[in-house]
Amino acid sequence: MFSLYTDAATQPQTGLSAGGILIIHDHQQTQLKQLLTTTNNHAAEFEIARLGFLKLAALVGPACATTTVLFYTDSQIVNDSLTKHYAKHYQSLVDDLLAAQAPFQLVLTQWVPEKQNQGAHTLANQALHSAEDAK
Known part of the structure; x- marks a missing residue:
């Protein structure tokens, strides 16, 4: 069994977005x-x-x-959209995400509060700050 945590960070003023991915398996983190x-x-x-x-x-x-x-996400829209297989304004993104999940035997999605998603959140913010510094 694998645990997958994801989070995104966006800076509206610059239009930059970055994300963090945390994979945990057998007490090892990626x-x-x-x-x-x-x-x-x-x-x-x-x-x-x-x-x-x-x-x-x-x-x-x-x-x-x-x-x-x-799969753990602090995004309510991602969680709800995966449950319904539908999102009014993001259907193509929902379809792409479902396709990426398809190879796996079973995916259990769980919404978590941001404070329980700190690993992915921190990685997303680090990537965003690095991108802003590079501009």
Whole structure:
């Protein structure tokens, strides 16, 4: 079983977005930071979640078909959209995220408050600050 935590950070003034991915398996952590292409926080949350599943699939390889993933997000819209398989303004992003989850045997999505998602949150903010410093 793998635990996957994702979070996005967006700076509205600059339009920059970044995300953090935290993968935990057998008490081992994989921490990833990623600059994102989206410029609003909701879209960034979907983008980093999709990227998290793609990174996890690359890490797990063919064993995805027998792997259970506990997915944690502090984004209410991502959580609700995955439950309904629908989001009025973000349907293509929901579809992309569901496709990224498809290789796994089972994905259990859990909304968590931001304070319980500090690992991914910190990684997202670090990536965002690095991108802002580079501008």
